[in-house]
Amino acid sequence: MFRRRESVPFSFVAESDRFRSNVTPPPRQRPSVSELAGRSLVGLTVIAGLAGALILGLPALSPSQGPAHTEQAEAAQGR
Numbered sequence: 001m002f003r004r005r006e007s008v009p010f011s012f013v014a015e016s017d018r019f020r021s022n023v024t025p026p027p028r029q030r031p032s033v034s035e036l037a038g039r040s041l042v043g044l045t046v047i048a049g050l051a052g053a054l055i056l057g058l059p060a061l062s063p064s065q066g067p068a069h070t071e072q073a074e075a076a077q078g079r
Contacts, residue, residue, distance in 0.1 A: 031039075
C-alpha cells in the first residue's frame with residue numbers, strides 16, 4: 001500500500017547514460033568457406049532473377065510499333 005521512495009543521487013542518474021558493461025560478448029565466429037559460397041550463390045541467383053525480369057519485361061513495357069498500329073492508321077485515313 002505504502003511505497004517508500006529512496007533518494008537516488010543525481011550524479012548516479014546522470015552517469016547511467018554513459019554506463020558501459022565490463023562483460024564482453026563472445027567473439028564472432030568466422031563463416032566457413034561453404035557458408036560464404038552459399039551466400040554468394042544466393043546473391044547471384046537473386047541478381048540474375050532481377051536482371052532476367054528486367055530484360056524480359058522491357059519489351060512488354062515499350063509502346064508497340066507493330067504492323068497492327070499502321071493498319072489502323074491507314075484505315076482511319078482512308079475513310
